[in-house]
Amino acid sequence: MIDHFVGMGFSEEVVAKAIQENGEQNTDLILEALLKHSASSSASSSKSKLIDHFVGMGFSVDMVAKAIQENGEENTDSILETLLTYSALGQSPQAEQHINSDQNSPELDGSFLDGFSDTDSFEGEEITNPDPDKEEKLVSLASMGYSVQEASIAMERCGPNTSIAELTDFICAAQMAKAADALLAEIEDKPRPKPSNGYHKHKKRRMLDYEKPPIDEPIRLPNPMIGFGVPSNPDVIVHRSLPEAAAGPPYFYYENVALAPKGVWDTISRFLYDVEPEFVDSKYFCAAARKRGYVHNLPIENRHHLVPLPPQNIYEALPLSRKWWPSWDTRSHLNCLQTCIASAKLTERIRKALEECDGEPEPPHHVQKFVMDECRKWNLVWVGRNKLAPLEPDEVEMLLGFPKNHTRGGGISRTDRYKSLGNSFQVDTVAYHLSVLKEMYPDGINVLSLFSGIGGAEVALHRLGVRMKNVVSVDISEVNRNIVRSWWEQTNQKGTLIDFADVQQLDANRIEQMINAFGGFDLVIGGSPCNNLAGSNRHSRDGLEGKESSLFYDYFRILDLVKNMMQRN
DNA sequence: CGCACTATGAAACTCATC
DNA sequence: GATGAGTTTCATAGTGCG
Numbered sequence A: 001m002i003d004h005f006v007g008m009g010f011s012e013e014v015v016a017k018a019i020q021e022n023g024e025q026n027t028d029l030i031l032e033a034l035l036k037h038s039a040s041s042s043a044s045s046s047k048s049k050l051i052d053h054f055v056g057m058g059f060s061v062d063m064v065a066k067a068i069q070e071n072g073e074e075n076t077d078s079i080l081e082t083l084l085t086y087s088a089l090g091q092s093p094q095a096e097q098h099i100n101s102d103q104n105s106p107e108l109d110g111s112f113l114d115g116f117s118d119t120d121s122f123e124g125e126e127i128t129n130p131d132p133d134k135e136e137k138l139v140s141l142a143s144m145g146y147s148v149q150e151a152s153i154a155m156e157r158c159g160p161n162t163s164i165a166e167l168t169d170f171i172c173a174a175q176m177a178k179a180a181d182a183l184l185a186e187i188e189d190k191p192r193p194k195p196s197n198g199y200h201k202h203k204k205r206r207m208l209d210y211e212k213p214p215i216d217e218p219i220r221l222p223n224p225m226i227g228f229g230v231p232s233n234p235d236v237i238v239h240r241s242l243p244e245a246a247a248g249p250p251y252f253y254y255e256n257v258a259l260a261p262k263g264v265w266d267t268i269s270r271f272l273y274d275v276e277p278e279f280v281d282s283k284y285f286c287a288a289a290r291k292r293g294y295v296h297n298l299p300i301e302n303r304h305h306l307v308p309l310p311p312q313n314i315y316e317a318l319p320l321s322r323k324w325w326p327s328w329d330t331r332s333h334l335n336c337l338q339t340c341i342a343s344a345k346l347t348e349r350i351r352k353a354l355e356e357c358d359g360e361p362e363p364p365h366h367v368q369k370f371v372m373d374e375c376r377k378w379n380l381v382w383v384g385r386n387k388l389a390p391l392e393p394d395e396v397e398m399l400l401g402f403p404k405n406h407t408r409g410g411g412i413s414r415t416d417r418y419k420s421l422g423n424s425f426q427v428d429t430v431a432y433h434l435s436v437l438k439e440m441y442p443d444g445i446n447v448l449s450l451f452s453g454i455g456g457a458e459v460a461l462h463r464l465g466v467r468m469k470n471v472v473s474v475d476i477s478e479v480n481r482n483i484v485r486s487w488w489e490q491t492n493q494k495g496t497l498i499d500f501a502d503v504q505q506l507d508a509n510r511i512e513q514m515i516n517a518f519g520g521f522d523l524v525i526g527g528s529p530c531n532n533l534a535g536s537n538r539h540s541r542d543g544l545e546g547k548e549s550s551l552f553y554d555y556f557r558i559l560d561l562v563k564n565m566m567q568r569n
Numbered sequence B: 001c002g003c004a005c006t007a008t009g010a011a012a013c014t015c016a017t018c
Numbered sequence C: 001g002a003t004g005a006g007t008t009t010c011a012t013a014g015t016g017c018g
Helices: A002-007 A012-022 A025-039 A046-056 A061-069 A074-087 A110-116 A133-141 A148-158 A164-189 A208-210 A264-271 A317-323 A344-355 A365-378 A393-400 A414-423 A428-434 A456-462 A479-488 A510-517 A549-568
Strands: A251-257 A280-282 A292-295 A383-384 A386-390 A447-450 A466-473 A496-500 A523-527
Touching: A025 A280, A110 A549, A251 A264, A251 A428, A251 A549, A264 A292, A264 A549, A280 A386, A292 A428, A317 A383, A344 A365, A344 A386, A365 A386, A393 A414, A428 A456, A447 A456, A447 A549, A456 A466, A466 A479, A466 A510, A479 A496, A523 A549
Parallel strands: A251 A523, A447 A466, A447 A523, A466 A496
Antiparallel strands: A251 A292, A280 A292, A383 A386
């Protein structure tokens, strides 16, 4: 019983309490109590949040665990002090480790920390005499956006009496040296266009690597996939320093699938002015997973989520399915919403397999395994006794944050609805990133929206209350353009919507024309085709050079044109 | 022709273990 | 570090029907 609810993502403590309060019999009441609890409290326990917080600053997990053990959970200042002391002394300076928490359970067991006290790599007696001056400098450098590792090694190399300015110079010089080497290594690569306003390597790097051969480390996906922070775990990364060439105006926001073939995100990031991608799973925003990478130059401080908050798990999103949900289906979130749905043949096979074991209290293990494998593969939900079904289009609309009937009618087929929705943004996730624009542009913004699809960016901005003065929207699909146009009119937008079918139509002349007419674009947003990158594609997963996915280079081309023209003005 | 339906794996990841 | 089991994935091409 406890395992059942723990499997849904609730913590053991909370489940035990809910069972105690409601009795073992009434699972509905227990679930309700759990949902209320998760709605009222944040998704993470305080301890795991605390760990995440410091790990996000670049400290290793075992270091953080040790520091919390020494100082208690309450005094975060003294924890930080201890961590800085460890770092200053050069103890276990690896920064790449993350907590290996269960992706499905945001809360951690109380016993979680126990394992770490045995694996400490540093001893108490080595930290007797922390140098206060050293600490102060570390704090200063950390607040400037440098990692503790970079800072502490720079101090080690430069000596104790080095000024902050000299230390930052040292770090920059090391970064540039690494960049030059990397650039030499890249010349061998296949030819590529370069940003015309210069190419500067300025990624935050870990000083430890400077000893190693100058090979660019490939981009890795974060675990948990929370980017620079999500509402339940905000500001994991407090500061980031953008490369000079990346700074706006205009702001830009590029999106694609996180699980692309190797090297794809390295290339994308390289083109987009060396901005580090922000990888986020939408399961932290809604009831369905959606692992995506976002390269953008927006500020990341003081983001806020959309209201009202969407359903955070399957039970909130699809309350009617609760009645039929068996205890052995422990899913709390759906998998990625894709462009195709399961066949009726499959759900029939499942129904028959389940009916064959109707007499027993629970299907045998191999049947459960078969059913659950298909449920996860096809995102099936329970709609009756032994009955599973794919999501309806309006349910997909809701899960992705679009208004009901957004893609309905006007001549679009059911198949095309699934396809357009499956290719879209998750609105709440994107809106969280875009939310900083609201205060920056009280008078509204001009938007260049490439590969708009069904208008995920426009819907997100509208729901945020960001006024759109002029929107230039480009999408190859006529039904998609109709959907956006129809939404634009239904929501009584005061601004102007101009649409194009093909990004090729946007050449330098036309872009210059529009920039002159509108006074420039404030936001260039878009997610280029993923079909040659996505794992579901058996036939033509050709990478970034694939037929459609290579349109990424048009996103870059247009963005770079806009940047240059706006810089000139 | 438009539409609904169906069959079709592998790459790349995570996690545990040795 | 190496290995292996387990899990996830904004899809395409072909067929058949009205």
